[in-house]
Amino acid sequence: DTEVTQTPKHLVMGMTNKKSLKCEQHMGHRAMYWYKQKAKKPPELMFVYSYEKLSINESVPSRFSPECPNSSLLNLHLHALQPEDSALYLCASSQEDRTGYGYTFGSGTRLTVV
């Protein structure tokens, strides 16, 4: 298995809703990431987990709450989002050593906040 799987593929939520994005990989990668990508822009890093511990938080608002239940799973809990949070949310994973091929990205969850 050489993939990062993200669910759901599309999500529409209201500003008062609570929802979660899910990401799964079975490549044995010990680092996992959340990126946010607005239309026609490059991805921007949100969070990095290394060995199931949060290692980087790029000053993301608290309405985004990451969780890493185990080395294969990464969640992003969403609450009280704003319309400007609408974007493609990408999950990625990478190996900790230098024998890997870089960062593997999922196909993303396209989020629309109404």
Add this chain to the structure above:
Amino acid sequence: GEDVEQSLFLSVREGDSSVINCTYTDSSSTYLYWYKQEPGAGLQLLTYIFSNMDMKQDQRLTVLLNKKDKHLSLRIADTQTGDSAIYFCAETSNFGNEKLTFGTGTRLTIIP
């Protein structure tokens, strides 16, 4: 901080070679990548190069790295319609749980 720049657009005739350029500012960049993103899709890793290399070839793809000028390029030989996409270069100064910094992306359009 790190800054990675690319031209926004490139149009190429089908069958010609495409050359996508990227410049970066971080002199500690160690690993450099090229990703392809088709409309509505995630990022597909095309190829990567380490900073101790100056060239890497993989089938139709050739990556050139000029570390002195901090310039990276991706050449796609015999460009096909399926190559239409946005191409991002990206760099990291470490390999593992570090931030991957992306360029602005180049939209490649193929002219029949």
